[in-house]
Amino acid sequence: MISVQTWSDAQRLWDFQQMHHELRPCSVAIGLGSHDLGVADVTVNLYKRGMFPLIVFTGATSRTTRDRMPRGEAEHYRERALDLGVPPSAILVEPRARNTGENINFSRALLEKRSIDVSSVLLVSKPYEERRAYATARRLWPAVEIISASAPMTLPEYVGSIKDPRLVLDMLVGAQQRLLIYPDRGFMIKQEVPESVAAAYERLCAEGFTSRLVPAT
Structure with a gap:
């Protein structure tokens, strides 16, 4: 009890973890992989609102997700987004990251490899990890503006x-x-x-x- x-x-x-950022259109969204498919749902909702033209879903598996998401967190997020109507051309998958730092670094590398210009990122996480994700992204990718988002719950x-x-x-x-x-x-x-x-x-x-x-x- x-x-x-x-x-x-x-x-x-x-x-304390809530950042309460005012959402605005960004260059790209990065959906941070986890056990919670709600992150994918929030990302899709924001995409449909025109907040960004491109999504990167990032995440391998962890001890929490290896049974729930055997194909990897990012891939399960992608499948959810496709089911909800996002076109395949609007989604990139980064399947290797196993922590928040790798989520940011590997997503950044993927976007740079695709020659996608990024000035701002809408970073979508679980509600209780907004601040942690924001602080990590600010440290590892200081040149871009980071806006945090999560399910309003x-x-x-x-x-x-x-x-x-x-x-x-x-x-x-x-x-x-x-x-x-x-x-x-x-x-x-x-x-x-x-x-x-x-x-x-x-x-x-x-x-x-x-x-x-x-x-x-």
């Missing part, structure tokens, strides 16, 4: 859609940890973390939501 305090702490992390709505509360809380904690330790490793830009958010993160770690943490040293 997840306590009221735990949900409150999770909500604090969820709120509340934490309870998202947990209900995934149907695995512990997975979502573990992922939230993992995303927050990376914001704390990855800037010093050169993986993302540093961002100020409010004390209340840091305290919520520490309490969630103490509660055992640690399966997505990486070694701190």
Whole structure:
């Protein structure tokens, strides 16, 4: 049973991860692979709204997705987008990336190989990874403008859609940890973390939501 305090702490992390960017047309969208096909759905919706002419779906598989998406995250995203009416010519697939840094670097390399001029990227992620994805992209691709987007959902709505509360809380904690330790490793830009958010993160770690943490040293 997840306590009221735990949900409150999770909500604090969820709120902090949201970037609240104002969406506008960009050169390209990059849909970051994960266990959540909702990322593909959001990307398709934005494509149909005319926010970009081209989509890059990026992602191999992970321990979370190898059974759910055996053909790779990016390929499953592509299939979803085609089913929803996006033309094949508007989708590129980057099938090798296994972390957010590789998502950005490999997508950038693919676009450069195709001689596609990029001045802005609409970066589509899961709702609780907006800030992490943004900070990574800003570090690795500083010459382009990065605008973050995700499904406009509340934490309870998202947990209900995934149907695995512990997975979502573990992922939230993992995303927050990376914001704390990855800037010093050169993986993302540093961002100020409010004390209340840091305290919520520490309490969630103490509660055992640690399966997505990486070694701190």
